[in-house]
Amino acid sequence: MATKEMRRTTLSEMKDRYIGQVGTPDRDSYEYELKMEVLGKMIKSARKERNMTQEQLGKLIGVQKSQISKLESSANSATIDTIMKVFKALKADINFHVKLEDDFVKLA
Amino acid sequence: MATKEMRRTTLSEMKDRYIGQVGTPDRDSYEYELKMEVLGKMIKSARKERNMTQEQLGKLIGVQKSQISKLESSANSATIDTIMKVFKALKADINFHVKLEDDFVKLA
DNA sequence: TATAAAGTTGCTATATTTAGAAACTTTCTC
DNA sequence: GAGAAAGTTTCTAAATATAGCAACTTTATA
Numbered sequence: 001m002a003t004k005e006m007r008r009t010t011l012s013e014m015k016d017r018y019i020g021q022v023g024t025p026d027r028d029s030y031e032y033e034l035k036m037e038v039l040g041k042m043i044k045s046a047r048k049e050r051n052m053t054q055e056q057l058g059k060l061i062g063v064q065k066s067q068i069s070k071l072e073s074s075a076n077s078a079t080i081d082t083i084m085k086v087f088k089a090l091k092a093d094i095n096f097h098v099k100l101e102d103d104f105v106k107l108a
Numbered sequence: 109m110a111t112k113e114m115r116r117t118t119l120s121e122m123k124d125r126y127i128g129q130v131g132t133p134d135r136d137s138y139e140y141e142l143k144m145e146v147l148g149k150m151i152k153s154a155r156k157e158r159n160m161t162q163e164q165l166g167k168l169i170g171v172q173k174s175q176i177s178k179l180e181s182s183a184n185s186a187t188i189d190t191i192m193k194v195f196k197a198l199k200a201d202i203n204f205h206v207k208l209e210d211d212f213v214k215l216a
Numbered sequence: 217t218a219t220a221a222a223g224t225t226g227c228t229a230t231a232t233t234t235a236g237a238a239a240c241t242t243t244c245t246c
Numbered sequence: 247g248a249g250a251a252a253g254t255t256t257c258t259a260a261a262t263a264t265a266g267c268a269a270c271t272t273t274a275t276a
Contacts, residue, residue: 035203036188042206049208053252064236069254076233077189079263080144092208095143098150099201100157161222172266177224184263187233217276224271234261241254246247 039083040074046090047072060089147191148182154198155180168197 047057047068054068071078071086087094155165155176162176179186179194195202 035192039188039204042204046206046208054254055252063234065253066237066255067235069252070234073254075255077187079185079187079233080147080191081185081262082234083188084143087206090208092206094204094206096147096150097203097205098154098195099203100154101199101201162224163222171264173223174225174267175265177222178264181224183225187263189232190264220273220275222271222273225269227267227269229265231262231264233263235259237257239254239256241252243250243252245250 036074036077039078040072043068043083043086043090044072046087046092050090052090057086057089061085144182144185147186148180151176151191151194151198152180154195154200158198160198165194165197169193 047054050057054065054072058065058068068086070076071082084094155162158165162173162180166173166176176194178184179190192202
């Protein structure tokens with residue numbers, strides 16, 4: 001615990017783990033909804049890493065445990081504001097990666 | 109234009125460009141607010157890459173140009189829902205990277 | 217410099233998120 | 247299995263985001 005290295009979790013990893021590998025039926029469709037689900041799972045997973053309960057995390061931010069529960073289960077489309085508050089409390093650095101796909105499809 | 113490779117923009121790059129290098133006065137404070145600002149700038153930058161006007165992008169999503177303007181200027185804390193709609197319309201893949209920092213500070 | 221195009225800002229209304237409180241369910245631990 | 251701890255759900259109120267519209271400002275372009 002004390003000597004663990006920088007932990008890094010990417011959305012891709014989470015997708016692979018929870019949704020399925022790329023190419024699998026349920027991957028590319030539902031992408032939109034699933035991303036929110038994954039975000040909730042990331043909060044949960046980060047909280048677990050910190051060995052915190054929902055109540056403890058809530059107290060750090062100033063909300064009740066039920067709020068945390070809702071966020072983790074993606075009950076709604078969270079605000080950037082909220083997401084950042086949470087990850088900040090978890091001493092996690094969250095950032096957004098945007099990948100602009102090429103206009104032209106490559107032929108295999 | 110036709111042969112351009114996969115374009116990739118990270119939050120870190122944007123921070124360096126718009127806010128300043130790490131270590132600079134204004135980088136680590138205001139972090140919270142600035143991330144939202146950067147997100148807006150990323151939308152704008154992605155839209156420009158696509159050579160779109162705010163009106164065109166708005167039409168793709170089904171909102172008016174004033175909405176896009178507000179998003180790009182980070183008038184408010186956008187919803188994940190909204191952000192994904194925008195980037196989807198821009199044919200951009202957005203994902204979240206979460207980095208859990210180590211509990212122990214490394215000594216230089 | 218006119219004119220058009222693109223982008224911004226204020227105002228309003230509606231929809232949705234945030235949040236607390238309390239009851240409830242699940243999970244752990246003895 | 248009983249009790250406690252952790253997590254979930256429902257209901258309600260409040261704050262905030264979304265959105266349209268129209269007027270306005272800025273930027274391009276003829």
